[in-house]
Structures are given as structure tokens and as C-alpha cells.
Amino acid sequence: MAGKLSGSRRRSYTKSRAKNRQHLQKPSGAITNRVTKVGGDRFAIVSIDPAKNRSEWMMADYFGKLLIEPQTLEHQSGHFKAAIVLVRQAQQEHQIKDTIVVVERTGNYHLAPKRAFASAGFETRVVHPFATKQYRMPADPGNKTDETDLHAQHRAAVAGFGLCERELPITYRELQLRSRHRRNLVEKSSSLACQIRDNLHLSMPGYAALFDRLLENHTAMSVGRCCESPAKVLKLGRDGICKRLRNESIRCNQRAIDKILSWASQSADAPIQDGALHHAIFKDLDELNQHLNRQITAIERDLASVLVQTPYVRLMAIPGINVVSAADLAAEMGPIDGYANANAITGRCGLFPSRHQSDQTDSSGPIIRKANRRLRCALMRIADNLAAHCAYYRGLAEQDFARGVDIRASRVKTAKKISRLAFACLAGDQPLKHPAFRSPDSILEKLREFHRLHQTPMQQVLTDLTRAVEQLPGHTQGHEATVVSKVLREHAKRKRAPVGIGKLLTAVLARLGVSPNDVSKTNSLEPEDRP
Structure with a gap:
């Protein structure tokens, strides 16, 4: 991140804000108290390194003594049950009083063993591959195997990086799945829109450039579908175009028709190669795009029905936030009671600068890269919307622009402000005096x-x-x-x-x-x- 978020300066050393931290382990991964209670030789960690169809797993106590040698576990119900029986036998044999299961996050492949052990009553945690890598490199540099990964997962869990994931309520899980599915369809539709314009240009050069929003112009798309060349447009004529539009229940826009006929008269002699084939491709892509748009519309209706069951619907009082943007944020943030304060939101999505401090040198750099990218994107999209449609945030963006602040840095500042406002709006019921609520939308x-x-x-x-x-x-x-x-x-x-x-x-x-x-x-x- 360029602009005001980066820089290097020398300043006196100050103690970290983490001085009040009592434990070095992450709060959701701490196991110290449990180990102290039962003893390290009575506390076991089951490590699982998943793949698509099978996993490698082992069991060791807190100190690293192997209780079950590394072995392969097929992702089938019978094999899961056999592994669970083996773990329970090891617990009795070695007098294990407490056990956790840690699974490395690997796309969606980790879900099968995670759910199998969780349904059997084991506390199941997740280790990020980044933590596994950092604990494997010092012990086994240049040697990455399933077994060395299992050893690294065990070390990460001992250090407190086996994290308990909060189970989302069904409402937020539905929001998340539908919102991500919609985003995927929108990206596909955007790609199709580019291909539609390209093939239409190859069959009728210059036609797509006549309209700013070609795909939203019903008159332009109707004529484009029925005519494969400028000569065909001239042959159809004004009366033929109007008749076709009436048959499709489209209002006859005379200015648009005049523009089309003027273009056709100027492009009638233009050399066109494989125009009929490109036009056929254009029609196929347009039909597929219409289907995607119908699916997107249906998903957005469903998103609205789920959004109104959450407090995130309150954010729609802010000008510039509508159903889709509020639903995106709700899907990626989850219940607001999972955040202690607004800084926890921006901390999770990584909207803060990186820092390098050593002795008297202390410099900040671009925003951190390792973060929840989906939540970051949801906040940044809302920041873009508010900078365009909310008077308060638009004024702040214009001030930043006048001062020469990089637009990316300006949007990050806006996203930070939004996170604080959203936390106050969702976590409490008291009236807000924020400038964005001076003229709230209904x-x-x-x-x-x-x-x-x-x-x-x-x-x-x-x-x-x-x-x-x-x-x-x-x-x-x-x-x-x-x-x-x-x-x-x-x-x-x-x-x-x-x-x-x-x-x-x-x-x-x-x-x-x-x-x-x-x-x-x-x-x-x-x-x-x-x-």
C-alpha cells in the first residue's frame, strides 16, 4: 500500500501494546491450563494432515512421545470409526485424561476428518498451513513430507496455534454460502459481458461502442440479436425494428433507433470476416448471460430474506449501503458478539500497516498480506459505495484527494471508520450521533x-x-x-x-x-x- 500508510522513521523504543498479555499463546489456542491440570504425559494431541481422499495422522502426548505411529486414514465412514476406536484404546493404555484433535486447514479437504472426530466427542481444532510451515522449516529444512508436516502440526498445537473455530449459526452459514455463490456468478457474468461485446464487435464493428451500457439497453440488444451485419440492419429498416421491439414488449426509443440506422449506413461497406459465426457465438453467450442474471436476481431475493433475520439490516440506514453490501458484510463477519471491539474487525481483515521494529529502528510498511481477504473485500466495497453515495464519507474522500492522499489509503481509512460505526450500530441499541446518521435512509x-x-x-x-x-x-x-x-x-x-x-x-x-x-x-x- 502506497501513500500515507507506508513510511520509515526512527523513534525511541517503546514497549509493545501486548505488555498486558498474560500468555504468549493465542486465546483460542491456549492449552496451558489444561496441560497443567492433568500433566504433560497425560495430555494427548491427535494430528491430522488431510488430502482429498485420505489423511495422514498420528497421536502423541504433550511432550512429543508417540502414542500412535503416523499412518494413513481413508476418508470413509468405516475407517473414521476404526481410527476413533484406536484413539480411545491409546487413551486407556497410556492413561490419557485429556485429548485434542488438530487438523491442518487444506481447502475443504479438512472438513471430513474434522467433522468425524468432532461428532465422536473430541475437541477438534484447526492449524493454519502457515503455522505448520513455520514449525517445519527449522526442524526439517528442505524436507516436506506428510510425516514432517504431522510433527510440525504437533509443535504448533503445543505453542497454541491449534485454534478453536466458532461454529456459525445456520442463518449466517446460509448468508455466507449464498453471498459467495452470488459473487462467483457475478464474476462469471462480468467475464461473459466482455466476451459478448467482443464477438458483437467482430460481427458488427462499432455497434457495441454506440451504447454506454450495452447489456442494459433492451433496444440495442434486441437489434443485435436479430441482425448479424450492418446490411441486415438497413434491410430491416425503421419499421421492421419497431415491429420487432413491439413483439418483444420493448418500448420504441426513436433516438436509439436513429443512432443504430446512422451507424448501419456508415458501416454497410466495412469488411467483415466470419461475421455470421461471431454473431452466433454472441447469441449463445448472451443467452447464457441472461440465465446467470436470473440466477443472481433469485439469489439476491434469498439474501434479503436471510439478512432481515440479523441485526445487519440496521446498516441499511446509512446512505450507500443496500441489501447486497450489507449481506456480504454479514456473511463474512458473522455474529457481532464474536468481536470484543471494532479493532478486532479490522485486525481480522488486516486493515493495518505492517511493522518492523528492531532496537531503535521502527518502520511501518504496507498493510499486512496475511488476513481474511473476503472480509477485507466486503469492507472495501462498502467504503467505495459510501465514498460515492454518502455525503459525510464523500466529503472525507474529497478532502483526502485534495491533500494528495493515495486513493487506496483513503479507502482503507474509510473502511476503518466503517468498522467502528458498524460495531456501534450492531452491538448496541442506543441512538447514534454519527454524521452519517444525520439524514438516515429508511x-x-x-x-x-x-x-x-x-x-x-x-x-x-x-x-x-x-x-x-x-x-x-x-x-x-x-x-x-x-x-x-x-x-x-x-x-x-x-x-x-x-x-x-x-x-x-x-x-x-x-x-x-x-x-x-x-x-x-x-x-x-x-x-x-x-x-
Whole structure:
């Protein structure tokens, strides 16, 4: 990271902030008290080095005495049961009173042995491959085998790097899986969009450049699908284009049609090679992209239904945060009670500079590389959104730009501020006086508009809005009731407004404690203190 986050300076040596730490082991990996209680020769560690279809494992006491020699474990139910029986026999034979199982994290391969031993009642921990490597290199430099990895895992567990992982509640697990699946589909759709433009350009040169958002322009895509060359566009003509658009229930945009016909007249004599083949590829890719977009829309509807069951829906009161960004953050952060403070959030995602200190030399560098990258990306995407759509954060970004601060450093600062704001918003129910909440958005109105754009069934919309009300702090319900009442009054004035929306908003108002009569008697409700 360039900019203000990096630099080197000489300063007097100060004691580390870790001076209050009582143990050198990580809190989630400490085993000292348990070993002291039963004795090192009565405390056993089962080490497992997993692969795709099988694992290597062994069992040793705290001091490193082998109780079960390294051997292969097939990832099958019968073999897991046999290994568990072998461990229990070793416990009785050597009078082992306490045991932990440590599994090296290896993609998803570690899940099978981890779950098998956990279901048998063993405390199962995870060792990061980085810790395994650091404890293998001094003992066996240049010699990486399954056996040396097992020995290194044992040393890492003794040093407190066998970490207990918190099991996520089902709501957050569903959010995580759906959010990551959506992100994967979005990346595929973005790649397809580039291929679509390329093949369309090869069949009709210059056509894709006529429109800033080609794939969102229904007129442009409809003409592109039916015409494989500029000559075909001229042959179809204005009347033919309008007739085709009407058949597809697309509004005839005369300016767009004029632009297309003007381009076709200028490009009719352009040399085109394999135009028909490229056009066929374009149509296939476009059909696949439409399918992906339908899948993304369905997943986003499901994300909204899960998000409203968590307190993260409160973040939507901040301008610039909507359903998808709030769901991404909730999926990667998990329950807020897993964080002691806001620094724990940025510490987990690595949004702090690296440091090198030795004697009188103390220098800081770019942000650290070893971190939870998915959580970092979720925070940085929100930082980008707020810098564009939230007046407070946009002002801070403009100040940084005027001072010549690197935009990456500016976004990291914004992400740090967001983590503190999110922690305060999620962990407590007290009104917030943060500048970002001076003109808060209506959470319920954002949800309603989101479902309108996604064409969600009315029953699901009502369910989601009702669940969202349950997550709102009491001091925000007056503001939400005011906004919903205003929308309901505007709906009542429309002659052709959908009937379902009126029933929907009336039910939401009832949930907020406001009767329909109160809405009809007055043009405004007195909101309670805003957050």
C-alpha cells in the first residue's frame, strides 16, 4: 500500500501494546491450563494432515512421545470409526485424561476428518498451513513430507496455534454460502459481458461502442440479436425494428433507433470476416448471460430474506449501503458478539500497516498480506459505495484527494471508520450521533424498493418487512413509521397504483404500532429521535 500508510522513521523504543498479555499463546489456542491440570504425559494431541481422499495422522502426548505411529486414514465412514476406536484404546493404555484433535486447514479437504472426530466427542481444532510451515522449516529444512508436516502440526498445537473455530449459526452459514455463490456468478457474468461485446464487435464493428451500457439497453440488444451485419440492419429498416421491439414488449426509443440506422449506413461497406459465426457465438453467450442474471436476481431475493433475520439490516440506514453490501458484510463477519471491539474487525481483515521494529529502528510498511481477504473485500466495497453515495464519507474522500492522499489509503481509512460505526450500530441499541446518521435512509423503504425491482412475490415482501421491523431498535421505529406512512399516502393518491402495496404497507404500519386512521387524519407523524 502506497501513500500515507507506508513510511520509515526512527523513534525511541517503546514497549509493545501486548505488555498486558498474560500468555504468549493465542486465546483460542491456549492449552496451558489444561496441560497443567492433568500433566504433560497425560495430555494427548491427535494430528491430522488431510488430502482429498485420505489423511495422514498420528497421536502423541504433550511432550512429543508417540502414542500412535503416523499412518494413513481413508476418508470413509468405516475407517473414521476404526481410527476413533484406536484413539480411545491409546487413551486407556497410556492413561490419557485429556485429548485434542488438530487438523491442518487444506481447502475443504479438512472438513471430513474434522467433522468425524468432532461428532465422536473430541475437541477438534484447526492449524493454519502457515503455522505448520513455520514449525517445519527449522526442524526439517528442505524436507516436506506428510510425516514432517504431522510433527510440525504437533509443535504448533503445543505453542497454541491449534485454534478453536466458532461454529456459525445456520442463518449466517446460509448468508455466507449464498453471498459467495452470488459473487462467483457475478464474476462469471462480468467475464461473459466482455466476451459478448467482443464477438458483437467482430460481427458488427462499432455497434457495441454506440451504447454506454450495452447489456442494459433492451433496444440495442434486441437489434443485435436479430441482425448479424450492418446490411441486415438497413434491410430491416425503421419499421421492421419497431415491429420487432413491439413483439418483444420493448418500448420504441426513436433516438436509439436513429443512432443504430446512422451507424448501419456508415458501416454497410466495412469488411467483415466470419461475421455470421461471431454473431452466433454472441447469441449463445448472451443467452447464457441472461440465465446467470436470473440466477443472481433469485439469489439476491434469498439474501434479503436471510439478512432481515440479523441485526445487519440496521446498516441499511446509512446512505450507500443496500441489501447486497450489507449481506456480504454479514456473511463474512458473522455474529457481532464474536468481536470484543471494532479493532478486532479490522485486525481480522488486516486493515493495518505492517511493522518492523528492531532496537531503535521502527518502520511501518504496507498493510499486512496475511488476513481474511473476503472480509477485507466486503469492507472495501462498502467504503467505495459510501465514498460515492454518502455525503459525510464523500466529503472525507474529497478532502483526502485534495491533500494528495493515495486513493487506496483513503479507502482503507474509510473502511476503518466503517468498522467502528458498524460495531456501534450492531452491538448496541442506543441512538447514534454519527454524521452519517444525520439524514438516515429508511430501511423498510429500501427493502420495499429492492423487492419491487426484483419482482418479489408480495407475501415474501411482507414477511421480510415484518422480520426487519423486529430487528430495528426502538428509537428508529418513529422515523420508519413516518416514511412508510408518507409512501402509503402517495400510493392512495394514485389511481392505478397496485392494490397489494396498500395492504402491504398497512400491515407494516400495524407492526410499527401505527393505525391506518392515524395516517389518513394527518399528513405527517411526529417521529421519535432519529439515530
